[in-house]
Amino acid sequence: MAPHKSVHFIGIAGLGMSATAILMKEQGWQVTGSDEAFYPPASDVLTAAGIPIRAPHAPSNIPPNVDRFVVGKHAKLTMANPEVAAAHARGVPVMSFPDVLNETLHGRTPWVVAGSYGKSTTSAILAWTLSHAGVDAGYFVGAVPKGMAAAAHLGTELVFVLEGDEYPASNEDPRSKFLLYRAHDVLLTSVAHDHVNVFPTQDDYERPFRQLLERLPDEGLLVYCQDEPFAAQMKDAAPCRVVSYSHTNPQADYCAVNLQYGLTSSFDLVHRGNTLGRLQTQMLGLHNIQNLVGAAALMLERKVLTFAQIADGFAAFPGVKRRMDLLTTRSSIPVYEGFGSSADKARAAIEAMLLHFPASKLAVVFEPHTFSWRARAALDWYRTVFRDVSLVAILPPPNHGQTTDDQLTQSEIAAVCRKTYGSKLKVITPGLKEWGAAVITELGPNWTVLALSSGSLGGVLPSFTSALDRRFGQGAA
Numbered sequence: 393m394a395p396h397k398s399v400h401f402i403g404i405a406g407l408g409m410s411a412t413a414i415l416m417k418e419q420g421w422q423v424t425g426s427d428e429a430f431y432p433p434a435s436d437v438l439t440a441a442g443i444p445i446r447a448p449h450a451p452s453n454i455p456p457n458v459d460r461f462v463v464g465k466h467a468k469l470t471m472a473n474p475e476v477a478a479a480h481a482r483g484v485p486v487m488s489f490p491d492v493l494n495e496t497l498h499g500r501t502p503w504v505v506a507g508s509y510g511k512s513t514t515s516a517i518l519a520w521t522l523s524h525a526g527v528d529a530g531y532f533v534g535a536v537p538k539g540m541a542a543a544a545h546l547g548t549e550l551v552f553v554l555e556g557d558e559y560p561a562s563n564e565d566p567r568s569k570f571l572l573y574r575a576h577d578v579l580l581t582s583v584a585h586d587h588v589n590v591f592p593t594q595d596d597y598e599r600p601f602r603q604l605l606e607r608l609p610d611e612g613l614l615v616y617c618q619d620e621p622f623a624a625q626m627k628d629a630a631p632c633r634v635v636s637y638s639h640t641n642p643q644a645d646y647c648a649v650n651l652q653y654g655l656t657s658s659f660d661l662v663h664r665g666n667t668l669g670r671l672q673t674q675m676l677g678l679h680n681i682q683n684l685v686g687a688a689a690l691m692l693e694r695k696v697l698t699f700a701q702i703a704d705g706f707a708a709f710p711g712v713k714r715r716m717d718l719l720t721t722r723s724s725i726p727v728y729e730g731f732g733s734s735a736d737k738a739r740a741a742i743e744a745m746l747l748h749f750p751a752s753k754l755a756v757v758f759e760p761h762t763f764s765w766r767a768r769a770a771l772d773w774y775r776t777v778f779r780d781v782s783l784v785a786i787l788p789p790p791n792h793g794q795t796t797d798d799q800l801t802q803s804e805i806a807a808v809c810r811k812t813y814g815s816k817l818k819v820i821t822p823g824l825k826e827w828g829a830a831v832i833t834e835l836g837p838n839w840t841v842l843a844l845s846s847g848s849l850g851g852v853l854p855s856f857t858s859a860l861d862r863r864f865g866q867g868a869a
Contacts, residue, residue: 400454401425402475403464404445405434408534408557408569411544412462412489414441415496415532418546426453426475428468431848433536433713441542451478461486465562488562490572493532497552497574500530503690504573506556506604507581507623509736510683513675514581515555516540516712517687521705522551525697529553535731538710538717551696558600559587568600575604577613578630579690581683583622586734588770589763598622605629615690618644619682637689639682646689648681653747657681661688661699668692668699672707676716676728677744716744719853723860725839729853732844733762735773745842746780752840753782757831759824760789761847766799774805775812782839783818784809785831790847824849828856832863 397420401413404425414437417423425438426446438445446453451474461479463469463486471477479486505515512535519531520540530547534555537543556570556578583601591597605614606629614630616623618638627634638644639651648659649667658672659681673684684706691697697705711717717729726749730741738758745754756778760766765773766789778784786809788802802821809819822830827850831841841860843853 397459398422398424398455398457399460399462400458400479401462401464402449402453402473402479403427403466403469404438404443405430406464406466407434407536407543408532409462409464409489410434410438410443411532411534411542412492413438413443414542414544415546416462416492417441417443419496424453424455426450431851437536437542449473449475451475454478454482458482459484462489462492463487463562464489465560470563488565490561490565490567490569493554494572494574496530496546497554499550500552500574501550501576502574503551503553503577503579504556504570504575504604505554505579505581506558506570506601507617507620508558508584508586508734509740510581510617510679510686511555511557512731513680513712513715514579514683514687515553517683517706517709518553518579518690519545520709521687521691521697521702522553524705524708525701527551527696533712535715536713538713539708551694556604558591558597560590568604570604571600571607575608575612577690577694578604578608578615579686580605580614580616580623580626581686582617582620582736583626584620584734584736586736587762587764588767592769594622598626601626602629606631608632613690613693615686615693617682617686635689635693637682637685639678639685646685646692648685651678651681655748661685663692669703671703673709674707675709675711676748677740678747679740679744680716716741719843720857720861722865723857724837724864724866725835725841725860727841727843727857727860729843731846732758732765733846734764735770735777738777738844741842741844742777742779742781745840749840752838754780755783755785755831755835755839755841756781757785757787757827757841757843757845757849759787759845759847759849760800760805761845763799765789768798768800771800771808774808778809778813778817781817783820783831783834785820785822785827787822787827787845787850788824825852828852828859831856832859835860835864 405427530552732738
């Protein structure tokens with residue numbers, strides 16, 4: 393791309409969009425952006441990067457002499473949006489952020505982390521560990537890694553780590569995003585059915601993953617999770633070398649054994665029967681052990697780092713915002729934020745809390761933000777996801793997309809939870825802005841809290857944690 397040109401992002405508050413904006417700024421572009429509203433962490437990231445942002449959407453947000461537009465994938469970013477329409481009327485290229493990444497990756501060696509779950513954390517682990525060892529790899533993560541300047545970096549090495557999303561590239565381009573990423577190697581975490589509004593069946597969901605693997609070069613590498621049956625079934629689609637990993641199965645090429653759990657957990661990494669050494673992590677949950685094993689397998693197979701370098705990086709990795717993210721240390725009630733965009737992700741976060749706090753009652757604040765959670769076809773998810781939870785606050789679903797999808801209401805979701813779990817689970821249905829006070833009145837000693845959403849939770853989470861600190865903090869009456 394030519395430097396010193398101007399690009400305007402519409403829908404820049406999305407984490408993939410904001411990460412792409414940072415990459416374009418690193419390449420010399422003058423970057424501006426707009427969105428309907430801004431919330432952390434994307435707002436913090438963009439401000440730190442010095443990228444001017446405006447809200448809400450309006451044609452007046454567009455600077456003069458823009459050379460290119462990048463428009464996000466959101467139900468509200470169609471030609472019915474005046475700012476999007478004004479962008480198309482300018483007569484300059486209008487692109488998706490996967491289009492931009494496709495250009496950026498020319499001449500690089502992309503490592504694409506793909507799957508229904510685990511891809512944000514695993515790609516962040518790879519990016520962090522390489523950087524910690526002094527390898528200036530490029531990276532693009534659809535979340536905000538802690539301890540790193542940004543979720544994206546151009547880098548100077550050939551290796552470029554990417555979180556590969558299966559969702560469509562844009563409202564005009566139905567291809568899965570990761571099909572534009574020129575994958576050389578793939579780390580496949582899972583292919584469990586998700587995004588039912590786009591992929592109605594498991595076969596529909598598998599199709600782009602199969603295409604991703606089939607396109608790998610002969611000299612490429614597939615590292616797949618043997619624990620997830622659909623990923624394991626798909627390995628034969630790859631024309632290249634294939635390596636398996638697991639957090640439980642000793643038949644996998646790489647496996648975790650002798651697990652010990654705590655605020656710092658540890659395990660031995662075994663490669664085909666040979667113990668390589670012990671690894672430790674600050675991250676909670678068995679699912680994160682699985683993510684670490686997969687990341688280690690890829691780096692060791694590609695011989696970019698030694699085991700000792702990997703061990704040092706894993707021990708120092710502080711985690712990812714909104715992925716089992718501890719929000720307060722002052723309150724006697726721990727509060728974690730997880731990314732609950734699908735049943736598998738939500739359940740993994742819940743199981744992590746139950747594993748690490750077995751003697752405590754668990755309260756879950758749940759916002760059904762994604763189309764998958766709001767779709768009537770996914771009603772069965774609610775019948776298993778809150779197992780062993782003591783309290784759940786079901787927040788109202790957002791209303792975008794109501795005219796095109798058969799969506800559940802807050803009361804319908806609460807009703808199926810009450811019927812399924814009975815007296816074992818207390819279900820409350822506060823408003824999006826009122827849930828903090830409603831949840832606090834239910835809490836007492838020996839509780840933990842997990843907030844789950846891919847949305848903003850009404851922007852209430854900071855005030856909720858502050859209120860907990862005042863009520864349950866050290867020295868509170």
